[in-house]
Amino acid sequence: MTPLHVLDYAGVAVFAATGALAASRKQLDLVGFLFLAGVTGIGGGTVRDVILGLPVFWIRDHTYVLVCAAVAILVFLGAHRLESRYRLLLWLDAIGMSAYSALGAAKGLTATGSPVVAIVMGMLTATFGGIMRDLLANEPSVLLRPEIYVTAALAGATVFTLSDMAGFPEYASAILAFAAAFAVRGSALRYGWS
Amino acid sequence: MTPLHVLDYAGVAVFAATGALAASRKQLDLVGFLFLAGVTGIGGGTVRDVILGLPVFWIRDHTYVLVCAAVAILVFLGAHRLESRYRLLLWLDAIGMSAYSALGAAKGLTATGSPVVAIVMGMLTATFGGIMRDLLANEPSVLLRPEIYVTAALAGATVFTLSDMAGFPEYASAILAFAAAFAVRGSALRYGWS
Amino acid sequence: MTPLHVLDYAGVAVFAATGALAASRKQLDLVGFLFLAGVTGIGGGTVRDVILGLPVFWIRDHTYVLVCAAVAILVFLGAHRLESRYRLLLWLDAIGMSAYSALGAAKGLTATGSPVVAIVMGMLTATFGGIMRDLLANEPSVLLRPEIYVTAALAGATVFTLSDMAGFPEYASAILAFAAAFAVRGSALRYGWS
Numbered sequence: 001m002t003p004l005h006v007l008d009y010a011g012v013a014v015f016a017a018t019g020a021l022a023a024s025r026k027q028l029d030l031v032g033f034l035f036l037a038g039v040t041g042i043g044g045g046t047v048r049d050v051i052l053g054l055p056v057f058w059i060r061d062h063t064y065v066l067v068c069a070a071v072a073i074l075v076f077l078g079a080h081r082l083e084s085r086y087r088l089l090l091w092l093d094a095i096g097m098s099a100y101s102a103l104g105a106a107k108g109l110t111a112t113g114s115p116v117v118a119i120v121m122g123m124l125t126a127t128f129g130g131i132m133r134d135l136l137a138n139e140p141s142v143l144l145r146p147e148i149y150v151t152a153a154l155a156g157a158t159v160f161t162l163s164d165m166a167g168f169p170e171y172a173s174a175i176l177a178f179a180a181a182f183a184v185r186g187s188a189l190r191y192g193w194s
Numbered sequence: 195m196t197p198l199h200v201l202d203y204a205g206v207a208v209f210a211a212t213g214a215l216a217a218s219r220k221q222l223d224l225v226g227f228l229f230l231a232g233v234t235g236i237g238g239g240t241v242r243d244v245i246l247g248l249p250v251f252w253i254r255d256h257t258y259v260l261v262c263a264a265v266a267i268l269v270f271l272g273a274h275r276l277e278s279r280y281r282l283l284l285w286l287d288a289i290g291m292s293a294y295s296a297l298g299a300a301k302g303l304t305a306t307g308s309p310v311v312a313i314v315m316g317m318l319t320a321t322f323g324g325i326m327r328d329l330l331a332n333e334p335s336v337l338l339r340p341e342i343y344v345t346a347a348l349a350g351a352t353v354f355t356l357s358d359m360a361g362f363p364e365y366a367s368a369i370l371a372f373a374a375a376f377a378v379r380g381s382a383l384r385y386g387w388s
Numbered sequence: 389m390t391p392l393h394v395l396d397y398a399g400v401a402v403f404a405a406t407g408a409l410a411a412s413r414k415q416l417d418l419v420g421f422l423f424l425a426g427v428t429g430i431g432g433g434t435v436r437d438v439i440l441g442l443p444v445f446w447i448r449d450h451t452y453v454l455v456c457a458a459v460a461i462l463v464f465l466g467a468h469r470l471e472s473r474y475r476l477l478l479w480l481d482a483i484g485m486s487a488y489s490a491l492g493a494a495k496g497l498t499a500t501g502s503p504v505v506a507i508v509m510g511m512l513t514a515t516f517g518g519i520m521r522d523l524l525a526n527e528p529s530v531l532l533r534p535e536i537y538v539t540a541a542l543a544g545a546t547v548f549t550l551s552d553m554a555g556f557p558e559y560a561s562a563i564l565a566f567a568a569a570f571a572v573r574g575s576a577l578r579y580g581w582s
Contacts, residue, residue: 026338031345035321035337038314046245051434051444056245062310116450120426127423135329135523136337143423143524144414151419220532225539229515229531232508240439250439256504329523330531 003171004106007178009067011099014092015129016041016068020075021089022137030076036133037072038065044129048104048121052111090189093130093142097149098181101126101156102174106164115161122157123150126181148188156181197365198300201372203261205293208286209323210235210262214269215283216331224270230327231266232259238323242298242315246305284383287324287336291343292375295320295350296368300358309355316351317344320375342382350375391559392494395566397455399487402480403517404429404456408463409477410525418464424521425460426453432517436492436509440499481518481530482573485537489514489544490565494558503549510545511538514569536576544569 019040023033042058042065049056058064104125109118127143127150134141142149160177164170213234217227236252236259243250252258298319303312321337321344328335336343354371358364407428411421430446430453437444446452492513497506515531515538522529530537548565552558 028338029342029345031342031348032337034348035317035344050244050438052447053443055247058314059246059306059308059311062308062314065310065314112447114447114450116453117447120446120450120453123423131524136325136335138335138338141524141526143420144416144526148417148419150423151417154419154422222532223536223539225536225542226531228542229511229538244438249441252508253440253500253502253505256502256508259504259508330519330529332529332532 003174004103007099007103007174009064011096011103012041012045012064013067013071015044015096015100015133016071017075018089018093018096018130019068019133020072021086021092022133022139023072024075024080025086025089025139026137030073033072033076034069036137037075038068039136040129040133041068041071042129043132044100044104044125044127047128048107048125051124052108052121054107054111091186094152094182094185094189097126097130097153097185098156098178100129101153101181102160102177105157105160105177106170106174109161109164115165118161118164119154119157122160122177123153126153126156148184152181152185152188155184197368198297201293201297201368203258205290205297206235206239206258207261207265208293209238209290209327210265211269212283212287212290212324213262213327214266215280215286216327216333217266218269218274219280219283219333220331224267227266227270228263230331231269232262233330234323234327235262235265236323237326238294238298238319238321241322242301242319245318246301246315248301248305285380288346288376288379288383291320291324291347291379292350292372294323295347295375296354296371299351299354299371300364300368303355303358309359312355312358313348313351316354316371317347320347320350342378346375346379346382349378391562392491395487395491395562397452399484399491400429400433400452401455401459403432403484403488403521404459405463406477406481406484406518407456407521408460409474409480410521410527411460412463412468413474413477413527414525418461421460421464422457424525425463426456427524428517428521429456429459430517431520432488432492432513432515435516436495436513439512440495440509442495442499478577479574482540482570482577485514485518485541485573486544486566486569488517489541489569490548490562493545493548493565494552494562497549497552503553506549506552507542507545510548510565511541514541514544536572540569540573540576543572 016037019036023036101122105118105122108121156177159180163173210231213230217230295316299312299316302315350371353374357367404425407424411424489510493506493510496509544565547568551561
């Protein structure tokens, strides 16, 4: 597994966990957990692949779907023990968003060669799963929260694209991009940046 | 026409009717009826086809669009006579959801051969039209209502997939799946299961 | 540049401006302006191309993305000077919607040859960007506002399709369709039609 693969599964798993935590906050049943975990875990990547005209990733490899299902069941069994589910949701969301900003930029760059498209796809992939989760769960959208959010996704996507164009190997660009996005979003959460 | 074709047109027509009833509750004009009937009637199948990489069904056969338009006009002319439009909407929605859980699973299985993808596509197709209707009409989402909803879609999609894998002919699997989904959702509506 | 190209860039630019104005009303930061301008400017056309099975327009020509970014920055720098941003948003939205009703119908007709699909794609392309903007910005949906909206998009798409079928050149059909949609929507805004 390359670093991109690790980021991919990790991104799906933590986004799925945020979907399941949203289901927990709404007191849905197990199937509600599965549904919101699935939409959040694979939603952003689905939109990315459809727009790029690529085969949708989880149609070809349904391991991703099983990862979402496993995460949903684990959260269903354990979520009542967590005191502050919304806070945890925001931090897991930050990890998923950072992973996906790198991954979306990588896929966009491979598919089109255009840095502009790569940056847009990184932002879009990183933010879309969370936006769909908030819309479906009727929660305040991460997009409209005062803390810096889309900016962090933009930072990750831009760092990946610049690093890749500068000739760095893909794994290094992915790690740099993840670190950049997470540094921005994590600081915003920690220090209340807005 | 095979049973799958009957389910297909029936699903589009009843989902379109639920969209038109939502337009009626919001006191929209005729074009609002047409718009919400169209989005609800063909929305779930559109997302299904796009994700599976198939040509979108109503682009190739625009009978589906005309069915939605006819239903919208009928509801526009008659809806003021109905006393409890929201209750009727929920029951029609149950029929459409049940039909689409079978149909989505069938299309997913044909396109990919994967039971996991088939079950996911069945759930997704069955629930997405209703979710879009509720989002656009700013109504409480069926997804968050206390009664069992996504579970019924999951039951239908799973029954179709298992029955098909067990070697039953497609029409029998479709009928069994419709019956399973409708039994679960109908009971939930009738007895207030949650 | 043909009249269709002019309508295309103009539609993207004014829709992007409405997205940026929504960001301004929500007091988002510059990246929030960029995000909402992008989603609104290219969202409707993206859905159109995905449903028609065509390559998404801004993946092939990223000038569209740069137009959205430029508009977002201009609005970010100047929006605080505007007194009634929501009123301006509605009028710009009317221009974008009118342009896109012609353009969506033209693309639908070219891709499928079916007048029914052309009219549906015109309506869909014209209204979807604005619907996504309102959903994401948590504003009252243009779809549910009392003034005539979808009707104007339907008028534009229908005029384009009939004019094209009657043998008029494409530029004339586009101008007629734009005029028809804008006349209906503009009158609705000016005189409070509903």
